[in-house]
Amino acid sequence: MLSVLPPAVARRLWQGMAVGGLIATGVYTFYSSSAPGTISFVLLGVVVVVACFAGPRRWGAEPPGAWLLIGAAALLFLIGVLIRPTVTEEPMPWPLLADAASFSGYVLLSVFLAILLRRRESLDRHAVIDGLIVALAAGMTSTLLLALPAAAIPGRSALLSIIQGTYPLFDVMVLLLIVNLTFTAKTWPVSLVALIVMMVGLFVGDAAYAIVGVSGHVYASPLLNVPFLVAYTGLGVAALHPSVVEMSRAAKPPVQAWSWPRLLVLAPALALPFVLLLTGRTSGAAERVLVAGAGAAIVALLLFRATFAVQAQVAAQLRSEHQATHDPLTGLPNRMSMSAEIERLVMVAETDHHDRVWVYMLDLDGFKWVNDSWGHDTGDQLVIEVGRRLRAAVPNTIPLARVGGDEFLLAFIGEKGEALRLVDDIRGCFARPFPVRDTEVVITSSIGIAHAEGDPARAGVTAEALMRDADTAMYRAKDEGPGRSTIFDTSMHTQVRERIELEVALRAALADDQLYVAYQPIVRLETGVPVGAEALVRWLHPERGLIPPMTFIPIAEDAGLIGSIGTWVRKEALRQLGVWRSEGIVGDDFYLSINVSPRQLSDPELPLIVSGEMLRYGVPAQCVALEMTESVMVDGSSVTSRVLFELRELGVKLLVDDFGTGFSALGYLRRFPVTGVKIDRSFVTGLGVNVEDDEIVRAVVAMSHALGLSVIAEGVETPLQREALHAVGVVNGQGWLWGAAVPAPEFAERWRRAAITQAAAVPAIAANPYGRHRRTDTG
Numbered sequence: 001m002l003s004v005l006p007p008a009v010a011r012r013l014w015q016g017m018a019v020g021g022l023i024a025t026g027v028y029t030f031y032s033s034s035a036p037g038t039i040s041f042v043l044l045g046v047v048v049v050v051a052c053f054a055g056p057r058r059w060g061a062e063p064p065g066a067w068l069l070i071g072a073a074a075l076l077f078l079i080g081v082l083i084r085p086t087v088t089e090e091p092m093p094w095p096l097l098a099d100a101a102s103f104s105g106y107v108l109l110s111v112f113l114a115i116l117l118r119r120r121e122s123l124d125r126h127a128v129i130d131g132l133i134v135a136l137a138a139g140m141t142s143t144l145l146l147a148l149p150a151a152a153i154p155g156r157s158a159l160l161s162i163i164q165g166t167y168p169l170f171d172v173m174v175l176l177l178i179v180n181l182t183f184t185a186k187t188w189p190v191s192l193v194a195l196i197v198m199m200v201g202l203f204v205g206d207a208a209y210a211i212v213g214v215s216g217h218v219y220a221s222p223l224l225n226v227p228f229l230v231a232y233t234g235l236g237v238a239a240l241h242p243s244v245v246e247m248s249r250a251a252k253p254p255v256q257a258w259s260w261p262r263l264l265v266l267a268p269a270l271a272l273p274f275v276l277l278l279t280g281r282t283s284g285a286a287e288r289v290l291v292a293g294a295g296a297a298i299v300a301l302l303l304f305r306a307t308f309a310v311q312a313q314v315a316a317q318l319r320s321e322h323q324a325t326h327d328p329l330t331g332l333p334n335r336m337s338m339s340a341e342i343e344r345l346v347m348v349a350e351t352d353h354h355d356r357v358w359v360y361m362l363d364l365d366g367f368k369w370v371n372d373s374w375g376h377d378t379g380d381q382l383v384i385e386v387g388r389r390l391r392a393a394v395p396n397t398i399p400l401a402r403v404g405g406d407e408f409l410l411a412f413i414g415e416k417g418e419a420l421r422l423v424d425d426i427r428g429c430f431a432r433p434f435p436v437r438d439t440e441v442v443i444t445s446s447i448g449i450a451h452a453e454g455d456p457a458r459a460g461v462t463a464e465a466l467m468r469d470a471d472t473a474m475y476r477a478k479d480e481g482p483g484r485s486t487i488f489d490t491s492m493h494t495q496v497r498e499r500i501e502l503e504v505a506l507r508a509a510l511a512d513d514q515l516y517v518a519y520q521p522i523v524r525l526e527t528g529v530p531v532g533a534e535a536l537v538r539w540l541h542p543e544r545g546l547i548p549p550m551t552f553i554p555i556a557e558d559a560g561l562i563g564s565i566g567t568w569v570r571k572e573a574l575r576q577l578g579v580w581r582s583e584g585i586v587g588d589d590f591y592l593s594i595n596v597s598p599r600q601l602s603d604p605e606l607p608l609i610v611s612g613e614m615l616r617y618g619v620p621a622q623c624v625a626l627e628m629t630e631s632v633m634v635d636g637s638s639v640t641s642r643v644l645f646e647l648r649e650l651g652v653k654l655l656v657d658d659f660g661t662g663f664s665a666l667g668y669l670r671r672f673p674v675t676g677v678k679i680d681r682s683f684v685t686g687l688g689v690n691v692e693d694d695e696i697v698r699a700v701v702a703m704s705h706a707l708g709l710s711v712i713a714e715g716v717e718t719p720l721q722r723e724a725l726h727a728v729g730v731v732n733g734q735g736w737l738w739g740a741a742v743p744a745p746e747f748a749e750r751w752r753r754a755a756i757t758q759a760a761a762v763p764a765i766a767a768n769p770y771g772r773h774r775r776t777d778t779g
Contacts, residue, residue: 014190014240017051020044021233028229032222038082044229045078048236055239062248066115067239069108074235076105081225106170119248129305130266133298137269140294144276144287170206189243194234201231270298327402329380330387335409335467338401342411343463345399349413349454357462358419360410361448361470362390362426365482367406369631370441378436379406382443389429394422407474408445409467416451423447423485430483444483448474451487472496503559505541506552510564515539517572518741521750522593522712522734525726530754532591532625534734535573536741537565563599570594571613574624576744578617585748593625593655598632604639607646614650621651627678629657641672648673655712659700669707677704679730681715687724694724701729 024044031037052071061067080101087094205227212224238244273295325337333341345357364386371379383406390400390408401409412422426447433440450469455462473488476495480486509515519533539547556562573594580586600606614621626647632640648654656669659677669677679700686693697713704711713725716735725733739750 011242013055014237017047017236017240018233020047021229021236025226025229025233029223029226032225037222041225041229042078042082044232044236045074045081048232048239049075049078051236051239055241056244059242059245061244063115063119066112066119066248067244069115070112070235070239073105073108073112074232076101076108077228078232080105081228085222103170116247129301129308133266133301133305134269136294136298136301137272140290141272141276144290189246190241191238191244191247194238194241195247197234198231198238201227201229201234205231266302270302273298330384330402332387332391332408333399333401335401335403338399338403338409338411339463339467341399341401342466343459345411345413346452346454346459346462346466347456355413355415356419356451356453357466358412358414358422358449358451359466359470360412360422360426361403361450361467361474362408362410362445363404363448363474363478364406364443364445365478366441366443370436370443374437382434382436382441385434386429386445390426393425393429398422409470411466419449419451423449427483427485446474446477446482447485448472448477449485449487499555502547502552503555506539506555506559506561509539509541510561510568514541515565515568516743517569517576518743519576519592519747520734520741521738521747522732523738525713525722525730525733528738530738530751531589531732532593533747534593534627534741535569535576535595537569538741538743557597562597566595566597566600570596570610574613574617574619577623578619580748581618581623585751588620588623591623591625591653592619593627593653595627595657598629598640601628601632601640601643604643606643607650610647610652611650622653625653625655625676627655627657630659644672644674648675655710658714669703669709674709676710676712678712678714678734681735684713684715684721684725684735685717687721694728697725697730698728705729 021044024040027040028037031040049071052067052074055061056067057064080098083101084098087097205224208224208227238247273291276291325333327334342357342359349355349357364382367379367382370382383402386406387400387402387408390410394400394410399411403409410422410426412419426445430442430444433442448470450466450473452462452466469488469492472492473486476492477484477486516538518536518538520536521530522532522534523530537549537553539549539552541547553562556565573592577586577590577592580590581588596606603609610624610626611621613619614624632644644654653675654673656674656677658680677700679697683693683696683700687697701711710732711730713721713730713733714735716722716725716733716737718737721735722733722737742750
């Protein structure tokens, strides 16, 4: 029913419910003994029942069955209220029909609240004990003040009188469940507040009926039903408000055994037995026994609660200490715990037996690829499995810890031969594939190893040095390739310091304009005519001179600078292209290829930014190509995918750089709007010499042509490679055969010479339009 309404209208229905409920309450108050009052009551009750069935379903509240229960409870309450005036004066058992409907409604209401508490994970032992204490106190009070006096009235069924006196007990128990909901909620949404209003209305109405029952009447006036109309209004608002979906979500604050709100609830319950003993209501022996028994049970529950609170505090303390020293994901010790363990090993290692303390730092190779491809949940499962295999592979006497996202640390006392055998055990953990979702992946680990003699006098300093040196050796192992292990030596400290110094210098270079853009021509193989260029970043250090990209680009990636550098290169390259076009140095067919990092392509604003930059510098979209790595397509996030499609809609070319070295899957090329691929230089090097490289290049070209993609070969250095590429259908090439990447002024001058040479003799251009150059960097 509500599903057909527009969302804006459906979201305002609760306001109509609130206003309608107040109007119905007002009409019933003034016309309680006539037809308008009865009609308003029935109409409100029916609307609320419909709201309980339709509202939670419209907003997707969970679990749906719980809200069906409270809808049925609302219907039973309505039946009980409506038939009570009619059956009250009838002989037994007819008066019990109204009570049977109301009691059934309370049962369903209690089940509804219990289901919500369970879904919110809000049922705890403290709440159960508190409920029993309050229920005992309320039951005792209701029995003494309401049920027993009502049962003593002559001429009326004792069963009916007791039933009338127990209604407040039901209300107290249900109200306690509501209070428990409030205690375990960080926020109070509108639906929760409305449920509290409902319970207050029920409590007031039932208390009024119970008080009237003490005077000998089961039903005195229709005005006693006014609180129930307020309760119905609250229930309708709770069911129709969009926050109804929050009622079953676990969002609770930490449990506090003796918080002030809990004490305010318990204090009256604890005081009631003593207060009742001082009143005239306990003059008889039976009454005093009832109060004494209930008081003793309450004290026993309180003592049990206090004992449990102490036990819970001790358990919480132990749990807190465990969490402080262990990794929450794998359950292994963390860095702090491992540091203390290594310090202990340094203290107990005996130098007389030539034993040394060995520390192993492991870092998973390929973990980022798994994390980016399948998500962090899958990455967490992989880390858990690695930790399980490591713990199973090495003896329990060898400490093992997880000290980072995908880093593990081991420590061992022994000789070098034993230490190296442990490396083999560690590698054995990665011999079998790891199950990841519906497939299996094979990863390796880079291992850094550091060792030192026992030194009880300087155990703390030695332990920290061992972990630091193992970490340094691990990074050296990663530089050597995946799956390698390296033992630390002192020369690595120099390299680490140099890396840190380069990172600091790179940050300064970005701010001080030490970087510049160099341009390497992209040439048509058949004619040797240049068709474009690739913009490449270069770093001219004021003291060290030209620093190769293969040195500072990895540092920029690790330091998080690659995005800033990439943005600067793109803006500078587009500006330069705009200048060349305005000066007539390059024609309309000339295009510039610019690298973009995965981090840049994850920015949803990138298409808008690139569009603004092209407009600012007067560069048409067809003159711009953006190069990306295959990992961007493997990541395949929704944001990156949308960015690529929006860039292509601008008219920008999209090229896959270093194609063939990564995943090179046909599905990625079909799924994303790429326009071309660049064959990696590692395959070009073996052309004409290695048959396998010939076949790989031929396959890439055939696949690209079938998909309508352009092909550019990187790293072309010899005429033999050029001829081999042309023979298999490669159209464009880039490499040292036609010159290195040079600054903008030198590139412009060469372009002019190339244009003059082209007009004079095309064959000469094909040979080498820029002249031969000795190779000095990677281009």
